[in-house]
Amino acid sequence: MWPARLHVVTGKGGTGKTTVAAALALALATGGQRTLLVEVEGRQGIAQLFDTMPLPYEELRIASAPGGGEVRALAVDAEEALMEYLDLFYKLGRAGKALRKLGAIDFATTVAPGMRDVLLTGKIKEATTRSFDGRRVYHAVVLDAPPTGRIGRFLNVTAETARLAKLGPIKTQSEGVAAILRSPMTSVHVVTLLEEMPVQETVDAVAELSALGIPIGNIVVNAARPALLAGTKVTRAELRRGLAAAGLPDDRALVAGLHSEAAAYLTRQELEESLRAELAELGRPLVELPLLSAGVDRTGLGTLAGVLLAGGGGPVPDTLA
Amino acid sequence: MPPQLDADAILADNSIRIVVCCGPGGVGKTTTAAALALRAAELHGRHTVVLTIDPARRLAQSLGLVELDNTPRQVKGVAGGELFAMMLDMKRTFDEVVLAHTDPNRAEEIFANPFYQAMSSTFSGTQEYMAMEKLGQLRATNEWDLIVVDTPPSRSALDFLDAPARLARFLDGRMLRLLLAPARAGGRSVFSLMTAASAMFTKVVHKIVGAQLLTDLSGFVSALDSMFGGFRERAEQTYRILQDRETAFFVVAAPESDALREAAFFSRRLGEERMPLAGLILNKVHRVEAPALSADESLAAAAVLDELGDHTATAGTLRIHAALAQQTVRENRVAAEFRAAHPTVPVATVAALASDVHDLDGLRDIGAALTG
Numbered sequence: 001m002w003p004a005r006l007h008v009v010t011g012k013g014g015t016g017k018t019t020v021a022a023a024l025a026l027a028l029a030t031g032g033q034r035t036l037l038v039e040v041e042g043r044q045g046i047a048q049l050f051d052t053m054p055l056p057y058e059e060l061r062i063a064s065a066p067g068g069g070e071v072r073a074l075a076v077d078a079e080e081a082l083m084e085y086l087d088l089f090y091k092l093g094r095a096g097k098a099l100r101k102l103g104a105i106d107f108a109t110t111v112a113p114g115m116r117d118v119l120l121t122g123k124i125k126e127a128t129t130r131s132f133d134g135r136r137v138y139h140a141v142v143l144d145a146p147p148t149g150r151i152g153r154f155l156n157v158t159a160e161t162a163r164l165a166k167l168g169p170i171k172t173q174s175e176g177v178a179a180i181l182r183s184p185m186t187s188v189h190v191v192t193l194l195e196e197m198p199v200q201e202t203v204d205a206v207a208e209l210s211a212l213g214i215p216i217g218n219i220v221v222n223a224a225r226p227a228l229l230a231g232t233k234v235t236r237a238e239l240r241r242g243l244a245a246a247g248l249p250d251d252r253a254l255v256a257g258l259h260s261e262a263a264a265y266l267t268r269q270e271l272e273e274s275l276r277a278e279l280a281e282l283g284r285p286l287v288e289l290p291l292l293s294a295g296v297d298r299t300g301l302g303t304l305a306g307v308l309l310a311g312g313g314g315p316v317p318d319t320l321a
Numbered sequence: 322m323p324p325q326l327d328a329d330a331i332l333a334d335n336s337i338r339i340v341v342c343c344g345p346g347g348v349g350k351t352t353t354a355a356a357l358a359l360r361a362a363e364l365h366g367r368h369t370v371v372l373t374i375d376p377a378r379r380l381a382q383s384l385g386l387v388e389l390d391n392t393p394r395q396v397k398g399v400a401g402g403e404l405f406a407m408m409l410d411m412k413r414t415f416d417e418v419v420l421a422h423t424d425p426n427r428a429e430e431i432f433a434n435p436f437y438q439a440m441s442s443t444f445s446g447t448q449e450y451m452a453m454e455k456l457g458q459l460r461a462t463n464e465w466d467l468i469v470v471d472t473p474p475s476r477s478a479l480d481f482l483d484a485p486a487r488l489a490r491f492l493d494g495r496m497l498r499l500l501l502a503p504a505r506a507g508g509r510s511v512f513s514l515m516t517a518a519s520a521m522f523t524k525v526v527h528k529i530v531g532a533q534l535l536t537d538l539s540g541f542v543s544a545l546d547s548m549f550g551g552f553r554e555r556a557e558q559t560y561r562i563l564q565d566r567e568t569a570f571f572v573v574a575a576p577e578s579d580a581l582r583e584a585a586f587f588s589r590r591l592g593e594e595r596m597p598l599a600g601l602i603l604n605k606v607h608r609v610e611a612p613a614l615s616a617d618e619s620l621a622a623a624a625v626l627d628e629l630g631d632h633t634a635t636a637g638t639l640r641i642h643a644a645l646a647q648q649t650v651r652e653n654r655v656a657a658e659f660r661a662a663h664p665t666v667p668v669a670t671v672a673a674l675a676s677d678v679h680d681l682d683g684l685r686d687i688g689a690a691l692t693g
Contacts, residue, residue: 014347014580147346149375196677197347197377225644229637242635246622248614257611261645262638267675293647295578 001285001311002028004187004217006128006180007142010151010205011191012198016222018045019296020191020289021144022071023304029069030309033139036127037062037073040120041146046073049296057081059127063298065305072138074127081119117157121177128180148190148205155181155188156212187217192279194221194272199279206282219284220308221276223291227269234262287311326600326667329692331569332361332467339460339562340599343472344573345583349604351376351471352678352687353573353671355384355406358469359681360688362402367466370405372455374448374473379679381408391455398681405465414451415441417458422551448473450556457559569599576606576652581659588666600667602691603656607648607673614639616646 007024011017018039025037036059039046044054050062055075062073130137146154161174180186190205192198202219209216236259243250243258279286289307292300331337340361342354351373358371370393376386384396384406391413393405419437420428431437441447452473459468562568570591574584584601591598623639626632660668671690678684 012347014345196379200378228640229634232634232637234634234638238632238634239638242626242632242638243622245629245632246625246635246639248618248622254611254613257609257613258638258642260610261642262634264675265641271676293644295651 001218001287002140002187002308004185004215005136005138005140006124006186007140007217008145008151008155008186008188009142009191009220010145010148010188011220011222012149012201013147015191015193015198016296017147017191018043018049018144019301019304020189020220020222020308021142022046022049023289023301024189024308025071025140025142026063026065026301027305027308028140028142029063029065029071030305031065031067031069033065033069034137035065035069035071036138036141037071037144038076038124038127038141039074039144040076040124041144042075042077044075045144046075049301050298063301066302076120076123078116078119081123084123117154118161118174118177121155121157121181122173125177125180128185145188148201151188151205152208152212155209155214157181182213182215184215187215189217189220191220191222193223194275196271196275199275202279203282206284216284218287219279219282221279221286221288224288225272225291229262229266229269234259234266285311324665324667326602326669327692328357328571328599328602328669329360329364331599332357332367332692333365335367335466336567337569338465338467338567339456339569340467340469341472341563341568341570342470342573342602343570343587345580348573348575348580349671350573352380352684353571353602353604353691354469354471355380356678356684356687356691357571358406358467359396359399359404359684360692361467361469362404363400363685364402364688366402368403368464369467369469370407370459370465371469371471372407372409372452372459373471374409374452376408376471377677377679379677383678383680383684393459396681409448409452409455411448411451412441414455414458415447418451418454418555453559453563454555457555457562460562563596564594566597568597570596571599571602573602573604575604576656578655581655585659585662588663598666600669601659601663603668603670605673606656606670607645607652609642609646609649611642614642614646616643616650619643619646 002024007021007028009017009021009024011020022037025035029035037046039055046062047054050073052062055062055073057075057077057080059072059074061070063071065071124141124143127138128141145151157174157177161171188209190202192202206216206219236255239255239258240250243254248254276286287308289304292303294300296304331340340354340357342350342357344350354373355371355376358369361367362369371384373381373384373386376384381387385394386406386408388408391407391410393407396404396406416428416432419431423431449472452470456468456470459465572584572587572591574580588598588601619639620643623636623643626636626639656668656670660666669691671687674683674686678687
């Protein structure tokens, strides 16, 4: 289900891709592994999710997983990544600090639109392939990636930079990154809700990434609701009898209210079914994560991680019971 | 209790010429903008244009929009007024700006430059800037009674406010000049450390990115040089329009804590920028139809029916009702928190719909829900 080493999690804004990325990092750390959860957009979404202080540009332990595993988190910042890069290759030292004061670093990461993404993806590649004493430092790296609208551009760093930089280390670096992103080591998962816009963007993103030769992993349907009333017909007469049997008043207003709630639910479900079918046509595995009625807290993340490990799609836990 | 937002009063007010819908992604901003525009045209007889950024395909189709063509098209099937709609073409808008500020030969040179090509389609903030630029253009034609703008789904809902200044700063190119000027290190000024650092920086950048890239960059900067003033002026002009009384901002959000946190942030920011906030549109609000029955009672009754092993349809319905009742409680709580923290911001609520909107009737329903 999750064979890759670099898991790129994208999705339309508002679909919960940060939540899914965090749950996946937790799932893959289960059983004594170490994973790295990375964000690149400066939103501090991971810190908010785990209710911690804003993350620095440093790999810090953020959660432990069942069976002795751990999740570390990193907020990659383009400026910091550039400084690290310059320091590594050019030993800038104090001159680097002066440059930062001048705003030069900020400038350099803005000036060449592709450069920023080369730096960010370069850092991710480094973490994914890093080893210590001949062993991989991270079992898996999970990236909370830019949303579907920008993901193709973000991952397709070579095309963008090749146009701008035809020679030099930037070109070499972006080629190295591009090779990893197109290898079986990488898998891009798209998170969606069973709503029209997110599904449309999922379909578009899959087409775009396929055309770029970037491997697509699973489609994650987030916040799926349990399919109640499957195949049953709800009539007012049945509701009256049922309410009476349960010892509730079967007055008209109550029956009418419940009847229209059931009708709205079934309309919604029908729409969700057609969206699900549209997603199935993409030919990628669908993983369904349940809607957590209590919201997503640390316990909720654990639940979602469990569902991801099990491959999803199984019976949705009855969160209403 | 904060005041109720009266969207109709705003749409009917002839002194209001611009309505901006902003807020986090995924809350129905585009649909709300389209619904407000349709209502302004149909009910208030205003000659209206709606500028959408990235509409869902079927919503775009319902407005008769099939491609990005940057031209307002009349929407068919509008009763009693005229509504035009357009989708923003970011690249073309940028090209138009360049053409408006420079001679055709210079413009050709700019269009051919790889930096321009990258920036006009990928620079973060370009879409936001171009949306505001398009708004300025539409306003300048004086052709419309009312312009309704949807804002781009940004990393931050505020990007469209900041983008013009950021782009102007970028194009002002002090750093660009520093980078491109031949390094003249040495000298005894107090700035010598900085000069030495920047000389080193220039050298490093040369090494990393290569001379070819710098040549392109240099060409780009000198070609744009004549336009800096124009860019800045336009950005400032648009900013002033947004502060004017003729503009009304609607913050659109869903009753969820993340969305409302962003809406709160936005309300504060508009206040700081002295931009007129008309109110909050709370979209996708759930409502119970059988309020007499609480979530707990409903779940208990469903459990009784499970025991009896009969009435599965009623048991299922009771669970649906319980989930809805729980959701309503949560939504009411976060909405109440927002109202308490922002007692002067008028609020309107729109009920969640069972299906997505993709025709004018759906937009009419939303418009009606919004205003009463």
